[in-house]
Amino acid sequence: MVSSERSVSDLFHLYASAVRNRDAGALMSLYHGTVRVFDAWGVWSYEGGPAWRKVVEQWFESLGDETLVVRFDDSQVVSGEELASATAIVTYAAMTAEGAPLRSMQNRLTWLLARENGAWKIVHEHTSAPIGFDDMKAILERK
Amino acid sequence: MVSSERSVSDLFHLYASAVRNRDAGALMSLYHGTVRVFDAWGVWSYEGGPAWRKVVEQWFESLGDETLVVRFDDSQVVSGEELASATAIVTYAAMTAEGAPLRSMQNRLTWLLARENGAWKIVHEHTSAPIGFDDMKAILERK
Numbered sequence: 168m169v170s171s172e173r174s175v176s177d178l179f180h181l182y183a184s185a186v187r188n189r190d191a192g193a194l195m196s197l198y199h200g201t202v203r204v205f206d207a208w209g210v211w212s213y214e215g216g217p218a219w220r221k222v223v224e225q226w227f228e229s230l231g232d233e234t235l236v237v238r239f240d241d242s243q244v245v246s247g248e249e250l251a252s253a254t255a256i257v258t259y260a261a262m263t264a265e266g267a268p269l270r271s272m273q274n275r276l277t278w279l280l281a282r283e284n285g286a287w288k289i290v291h292e293h294t295s296a297p298i299g300f301d302d303m304k305a306i307l308e309r310k
Numbered sequence: 311m312v313s314s315e316r317s318v319s320d321l322f323h324l325y326a327s328a329v330r331n332r333d334a335g336a337l338m339s340l341y342h343g344t345v346r347v348f349d350a351w352g353v354w355s356y357e358g359g360p361a362w363r364k365v366v367e368q369w370f371e372s373l374g375d376e377t378l379v380v381r382f383d384d385s386q387v388v389s390g391e392e393l394a395s396a397t398a399i400v401t402y403a404a405m406t407a408e409g410a411p412l413r414s415m416q417n418r419l420t421w422l423l424a425r426e427n428g429a430w431k432i433v434h435e436h437t438s439a440p441i442g443f444d445d446m447k448a449i450l451e452r453k
Contacts, residue, residue: 203386203397205418209443211399211452212418243346245422245433249390252422254346254434256354275348277420277436279388279395290388291397293420295438298448300352305441305448309354
């Protein structure tokens with residue numbers, strides 16, 4: 168295994184920055200064109216960059232004037248020469264344009280990364296929340 | 311990238327066989343000792359083989375006389391020298407000891423695999439179901 172943790176960790180910052188700026192182009196530049204996304208919400212799988220870009224654009228449009236602050240906790244990075252992986256607990260905290268907190272939500276995140284022209288690209292993303300045993304509802308906060 | 315798809319695909323068969331036989335030892339032999347599991351149900355994360363083994367043992371005990379048939383659909387494998395990944399839609403179909411169908415459930419599955427002494431071991435597993443937008447409930451069947 169090669170120690171390239173720093174460059175994978177850069178992705179966390181680039182992802183958070185793109186979401187904060189609601190910049191779909193910057194966010195999509197982190198993904199490989201063939202990305203497979205298992206998103207937490209509603210749909211089993213998105214196959215390929217164009218399908219995922221539509222979701223990202225709708226997500227950013229839905230935010231209106233809100234700012235979304237993304238934080239990654241308990242991250243683990245595993246790196247090889249050609250492939251790497253990152254896992255973490257992600258917190259999405261929505262704030263008003265004035266910076267007042269509105270609400271927040273957490274997900275488990277898995278990224279599979281492949282090296283393309285020297286940069287790590289996300290070839291697979293899996294986000295989810297655990298399912299409550301009693302009511303089958305998503306648990307969106309880690310206590 | 312190295313073409314080692316066959317050996318990764320073997321894991322699908324070994325996993326299904328271990329679950330069908332309710333053989334916790336055989337199933338746990340597929341996991342690396344440091345595995346991080348983001349399981350679909352109830353708990354955000356299991357860290358390490360011993361924590362995950364407890365869940366597996368409880369799962370198999372809960373089955374009683376039922377047989378669980380596991381099927382992987384739409385699988386994608388990405389392989390490097392040291393790391394590989396597999397993603398798929400998994401169907402868990404419970405049957406009576408006589409082979410009559412009882413119920414079934416689907417999950418999205420992500421495996422991150424690392425090579426250990428020539429064999430692929432699961433260093434990270436992430437299973438989930440998408441969350442319904444309206445009722446926040448897990449969608450456990452892909453239509």
